[in-house]
Amino acid sequence: MGQAISTSALWGVKRVLPETYLESFESIVESAFVPRDLGPMITSTDTVMCLDALCGDSHAAMLQLVELQDHRIAGVMTPMIERSETVADAIRTVLMFNCRHAEPLYWTGSVRGDHVAITGWFDRPAGVSRPQGERLLTLGVLQLVAGFKSALGDAFQPTLIRIKPSAASTEWPSHFLGVPIESDAPETELLLARSCLARANPLRREVIATPRLVAERERYQEDAKKSLLRNDTCSWIRAHLPSGNCDLTQLATRLNCDKRTLQRRFEHELSCRFSDLVDDVRAEMCLPLLESGIYPMQAIAEQLGYATSGNFSRFFQRRYGCTPRDWMRLAVAAA
DSSP, X not given: OOXXXXXXXXXXXXXXXXXXXXXXXXXXXXXXXXXXXXOOEEEHHHHHHHHHHHHTTOSHHHHXXXXXXXXXXXXXXXXXXXXXXXXXXXXXXXXXXHHHHBTTEXXXXXXXXXXXXXEEEEOOOTTOOHHHXXXXXHHHHHHHHHHHHHHHGGXXXXXXXXXXXXXXXXOOOSEETTEEEESSOSSOEEEEXXXXXXXXXXXXXXXXXXHHHHHHHHHHHHHHHHHHHHHHHHHHHHHHTTTTOOSHHHHHHHHTSOHHHHHHHIIIIISXXXXXXXXXXXXXXXXXXXXXXXXXXXXXXXXXXXXXXXXXXXXXXXXXXXXXXXXXXXXXXXX
């Protein structure tokens, strides 16, 4: 997966960064690159460096930054949001195309009774710690709140911000922009009232569909397809691994297609098999569980869809070249 993030995610950061870090930030901005007219991008590693300097031992500056940003952080997605007819359409646009705007951050939507949950997942690269990854994911959730509240006004009705606890020794306020915060949640996500989805998009405006605009939008959508396929598949895998109902047949049934057709699509668009994606998700999930030090091996194995800890240990050794216990000992020694 890609690791580039649009510089619009840090729009306004110079106004709240400590003065001693401004020169370093300027060098990061100068290193930004522009892939296929999507706008300036920087690496997720550089982004978390900025957040580290911004936050220190408090999240106050990050909250201040997000309040400054409002819907301008949508970057190249803004015209698409403006064309959306309803709140649901605007949210769907972000869920579909944010993987091009912030490549390692993925969002999935799910219905929970009278609410809709927008749950985040961060594809953490080497060099980015778990607390840094969780902080970046939390920034994304806060930007969803600030951006949509700015763009959609009262039509957008968030009811709860849920933040996964991090090893960082910082505390969150009880509310952000009037939305309650739960800072001890199993996942980082945003809950909003399902009833608001059908409301009209107050930001909507007609955009003249010139041939160039149509071509750009089609290219943007085509570029997003691969990331979207991987995002949706990995999110489904993460949700179904603990139940043991995580196989290609189940996914094909959900998508109402033949499993051989789906496998060919993975091979053609992602150059991998479904089983490769399952292994990638298992690898991403197991390290935080091991790092926590509170889960027995059997419990971790079951979370990853294995019947026994021995099966998990063999997978881990094949993936990382050592057993889970050896990895934990090395991690403790390195700390």
